[in-house]
Amino acid sequence: MWQLYHFPLCPFSRKVRLALSEKGVAYELKRENPWDASDNFYALNPAGRTPVLHDSERNRTLVDSQAICEYLEETVDKTPLILGTALARAEIRRLVALFDESFFHDVTGPLMHEKMKKRIVLRAAPDSGVLRSAMRLAHEHLDYIDWLIDNHRWLAGAQMSLADFAAAAQISVADYLGGIDWTGHDTAHSWYRVIKSRPSFRSLLTDKMEGIPPASHYADVNA
Amino acid sequence: MWQLYHFPLCPFSRKVRLALSEKGVAYELKRENPWDASDNFYALNPAGRTPVLHDSERNRTLVDSQAICEYLEETVDKTPLILGTALARAEIRRLVALFDESFFHDVTGPLMHEKMKKRIVLRAAPDSGVLRSAMRLAHEHLDYIDWLIDNHRWLAGAQMSLADFAAAAQISVADYLGGIDWTGHDTAHSWYRVIKSRPSFRSLLTDKMEGIPPASHYADVNA
Ligand SMILES: N[C@@H](CCC(=O)N[C@@H](CS)C(=O)NCC(=O)O)C(=O)O
Numbered sequence: 513m514w515q516l517y518h519f520p521l522c523p524f525s526r527k528v529r530l531a532l533s534e535k536g537v538a539y540e541l542k543r544e545n546p547w548d549a550s551d552n553f554y555a556l557n558p559a560g561r562t563p564v565l566h567d568s569e570r571n572r573t574l575v576d577s578q579a580i581c582e583y584l585e586e587t588v589d590k591t592p593l594i595l596g597t598a599l600a601r602a603e604i605r606r607l608v609a610l611f612d613e614s615f616f617h618d619v620t621g622p623l624m625h626e627k628m629k630k631r632i633v634l635r636a637a638p639d640s641g642v643l644r645s646a647m648r649l650a651h652e653h654l655d656y657i658d659w660l661i662d663n664h665r666w667l668a669g670a671q672m673s674l675a676d677f678a679a680a681a682q683i684s685v686a687d688y689l690g691g692i693d694w695t696g697h698d699t700a701h702s703w704y705r706v707i708k709s710r711p712s713f714r715s716l717l718t719d720k721m722e723g724i725p726p727a728s729h730y731a732d733v734n735a
Numbered sequence: 736m737w738q739l740y741h742f743p744l745c746p747f748s749r750k751v752r753l754a755l756s757e758k759g760v761a762y763e764l765k766r767e768n769p770w771d772a773s774d775n776f777y778a779l780n781p782a783g784r785t786p787v788l789h790d791s792e793r794n795r796t797l798v799d800s801q802a803i804c805e806y807l808e809e810t811v812d813k814t815p816l817i818l819g820t821a822l823a824r825a826e827i828r829r830l831v832a833l834f835d836e837s838f839f840h841d842v843t844g845p846l847m848h849e850k851m852k853k854r855i856v857l858r859a860a861p862d863s864g865v866l867r868s869a870m871r872l873a874h875e876h877l878d879y880i881d882w883l884i885d886n887h888r889w890l891a892g893a894q895m896s897l898a899d900f901a902a903a904a905q906i907s908v909a910d911y912l913g914g915i916d917w918t919g920h921d922t923a924h925s926w927y928r929v930i931k932s933r934p935s936f937r938s939l940l941t942d943k944m945e946g947i948p949p950a951s952h953y954a955d956v957n958a
Pocket residue numbers: 521522523524546547559560561562563575576577578612832836
C-alpha cells in the first residue's frame with residue numbers, strides 16, 4: 513500500500529491527498545515534519561521536503577507533488593485530472609504551477625511561516641505586516657479565481673481538473689490559518705464550497721495541526 | 736511560428752530553448768524583461784513571468800516552463816525527453832523540480848538577484864555574504880550531480896532526459912554569473928561538458944545580457 517509522508521498543513525501534500533482520493537487509490541498517511549525530519553525520510557527524499565509517496569513492498573518512491581500527480585494520471589484511469597487536448601492540459605498545468613508557486617509564495621508560505629513555524633519551531637510572534645501583505649495578495653488571487661469562474665465552470669475550463677484541487681489545497685491551508693476573507697468574492701466562494709463538500713476533501717477538513725487550532729468556520733462546508 | 740518570450744539569463748526559458756532545439760521545433764526569440772514587462776506581455780501571462788511560448792497565427796499561448804515541456808513532449812515525437820516507464824518519468828520530473836526549485840532557490844536565484852537585478856534594475860552593490868552562501872550551496876548541488884552520475888550515465892538514468900537539460904539550464908546561468916567552481920566535481924564537470932557541446936546549447940552560449948559580461952570561461956565548451 514502507498515504511504516504518503518506529509519504534515520497536516522502542507523498544501524502540496526493536500527493536493528496529492530485530493531488526487532489520490534478522487535482517483536480511488538488507497539493510501540495511509542505517515543506524519544513527517546520537514547523542519548525536524550528523520551534519517552529515514554532523508555533517505556527517501558534527499559531534499560527533505562513533503563510530500564513523498566512511498567510503497568515499501570514494491571520499492572517505489574515518488575517525490576514532488578506534481579511528479580506524483582502526473583504519475584497517478586499516467587497509471588490510474590479513474591477520474592482524469594489532467595484532461596483534454598494537449599493545449600487544455602497545458603492550461604491545467606499553467607494553473608497548477610500558478611497556485612503551487614505564486615499563491616504559495618504570496619499567501620500560503622508567508623502564513624505558514626508566521627502562524628505555524630514561528631509558533632511551533634521558532635517560538636516567535638508573527639509579524640503583522642507580513643500577515644497583512646499575505647491577506648492583500650490573497651484578494652488578488654481570489655479576484656483571478658472570480659474572473660476564471662466567470663468565464664467557465666471550473667478553473668481550467670468546462671471540466672473539473674487538477675487546477676481546481678491545486679488551488680483548493682492552497683486555499684484550505686490559508687483558510688485554516690485565518691488568511692482567507694471571501695468578502696467581494698462570491699463567485700470564487702461558491703466554487704470553493706463545491707470543492708470543499710466533495711468526499712475527497714473530508715479528511716483534510718478534520719485534520720488538525722497540534723497547537724494550532726483552525727479558524728472557526730474552517731471545517732464548515734456551508735461557510 | 737512559435738515565439739518564445741524570454742531574457743538571456745532566465746534559466747526556465749533556457750530549459751525551454753534546449754527542449755525546443757532538441758526536438759527540432761522552429762521558434763523565434765522575443766525579448767521580455769519581467770521586471771519591466773509590457774502590457775502585451777501581461778495579456779499573454781497575467782503572472783508576468785518568463786518563459787511564455789506564443790503562436791499568434793494559431794492563437795496558442797503556453798505559460799510555465801514545465802507546462803511547455805510537457806506540451807512539447809505530448810505533441811512532438813522527436814527526441815523524447817520525459818521517457819521510459821511511469822516510474823522513470825516520475826524520477827525525471829522529480830529531478831526537474833529539484834533543479835527548477837531548489838537549485839534556483841539556493842543558487843541561480845540569489846546570483847541573478849545580486850549580480851543581475853542589482854546591477855541593471857536596483858543599481859546597488861551585490862551582497863558578498865549572499866554570494867558566498869550561493870556558491871557554497873552550489874557545491875552541495877554539484878556533489879549530488881557527482882553522485883547521480885557515478886550511478887548512471889545521465890542524471891535520471893541510462894538515457895539523456897529533461898532532467899539533464901533542466902540542470903544544465905540552471906548551471907549555465909550560474910556559470911555565466913561566475914557562481915560555479917568545478918573544483919572537486921570532475922564527474923559533474925564532464926557530464927556538463929557533454930551537454931554544453933550539444934548543438935542545442937550553442938545559442939545559449941553566445942547570448943549576452945547587456946551590461947553583464949559572462950565569466951571568462953563561460954562559452955568555452957572545453958572549459
Ligand atoms: N514543489 C514541491 C514543493 C514541496 C514543499 O515545498 N514542501 C514544503 C512543505 S509544504 C517543505 O517540505 N518544505 C521544507 C523545506 O523546503 O525544507 C512539491 O510540489 O512537492
